[in-house]
Amino acid sequence: MATVVKQKSDVMLNYLRPKMKFPSVWCPGCGNGIVMGAFIRALDKLGYDRNNVAVISGIGCTSRMPAYMDFSSLHTTHGRALPYATGVKFARPDMKVAVITGDGDALAIGGNHFIHACRRNIDITAILINNYIYGMTGGQGSPTTPSGAFSTTTPYGNVEKHFDACNLAIGAGATFVGRATVYHYPQLEKMIIQAMEHKGFSLVEVVSNCHTYFGRLNRKGDASVMLKEFKENAVNITKAKTMTPEELENKYVIGTLYVNNDKTEFCDEYHKLMDIAQKRKK
């Protein structure tokens, strides 16, 4: 057992930045660490040349993640990670590009960029950590905050409706869409591997715990209690298909929700266009 633990931590240490200050900015028990662990193990298993991987983020607790990991990392402006990533990927289609984002970053301020990245089907993997609240600014309501839920900007309960990030991505044209929770981290790791290997725009939504704000303001308990709630209320997509909408209320549908391998990828198509343009010039 001891050797197994040692090997696992060696993988992590190998990918964490020596000059970066630890501990991280995240609260103890934050789901972001679980996702970073899954991401590192997935990338290690994929065996990509690390020099050929760019990890890009916007603003928020989640978006601090790339700084800790030893890849080419780009910590950009709020909501704009996907267009920055589009620039990197389009300029260097041979690079593997992952975007780490949160519910506010991707779906509020970056909502327009999100749907258009899906529409283009550009080969980027977006890992959207959904903790239902703005953490870094101290617990304000986000586009995924459920109706009725409390936050510092919904002190009487949220009167708005929430986005389903996965349905939004499928509707906008993404070609790989999956959901996991931070409790189901082995599934998450596998899903990140599949998403990174998928050619086209892929979304991995990770249901995560912000016990500090969402948990506290909604009396959901500490990190461990929230993780147990994810375990109890998660329903695999295969089973979910047999359930009624009423039965699925307040459940987390997890698993690979959508895959389309037939749609062309943006950079590939542009490459063909370049050939045509160059022939016409002659």
Added chain:
Amino acid sequence: MAKNKRKLLQGNGACVEGAIYAGLRFFAGYPITPSTEIAENSARFLPQVGGRFIQMEDELGSMAAIIGASVTGMKSMTATSGPGYSLMQENIGYAYMTEIPCVVVNVQRGGPSTGLPTKISQSDTMQARWGPHGDYNAIAVAPSTVADTFTETIRAFNLAERFRTPVTILLDEVIAHMRAIVPIPEEGEYEIINRVKPTKPPEEYIPYEITENYVSPMPGYGEGYRYHITGLTHNTYGFSTNEPEEIVVKLDKLKNKIDKFQDEIIKLRVDNMDDAEVAFVSYGSVSRAALQAVSLARSVGVKVGTIQLYTIWPFPYDKLKEICSRCKKVIVAELNMGQIIHEVRKALSADVEVLPLQRYDGEILTPTQLLEKLEEVL
């Protein structure tokens, strides 16, 4: 010697030709009058030279995408106008902070807000200096002819690469849409500057190392140097910091790299100033009217000269003071309610009278109007 190629080009087209000559290989943009032809020409010509064009969902995305492309080592550009330029400011600020070279063309139109989409204006000169929030130093250039647009675009790319910073090209609507014959230089005829790459091995590389000229070598993503880029104020290793000493080092770097090397950036055209008692200071399309006005006034013996600002930022305070030392009066002619005139006042000694000639009704300043103003002040 082979005769140079000549092309009939629109100002916006000359911008794209110049950019490709300078090494542009990535354009991201969003349609907006009066800059749209820059995007259209990029879409047509970039793939022919192995470059890439993408129409983004908005100007925020356009600016973000060109920074992302530049991070991989590719020379990149976007083009927009007034309202789009406002939207780009957030990510232009990111490029200042992270020191990513790129070129932003702003074909100016009247404002504020949607303003005058098809009319000329020079009212974004201050936005080109102070657009994004925070402290930083800016470079902006202003062509006055279609041929100028070709060469100034090359210069903008060279400055962006040399100083690792975004560079703004302030273009006037009439130049952007005017057609003229432009000499196209052979490859190698104009010097092309490329960003300095690190010579140190990756394990010794310090991304924001303070060098002699304050500009740090910059590898492209995927070239074996794994480093961090953030818009947060960062130390020389590129990681965010709240340490007062490190904050000062970073902000001084942004200031000094341009302040201390202004001579490499400032470009003026000075005509008839040796004995001039009155001078016109102008930029962009107005400088053409100024040259014509001075030529007419000189023909009847008026001692008047012109100074054209090709570089708007950094502003040439010292050079202007030196050139205007014998002048009694300086007329600042511009298509706004008074922007660059304030910088001219700062530059000149108190005994030089600085007078405005301003037009902001969406029309050009003509040589006749400049002559009328000259008559009035003489």
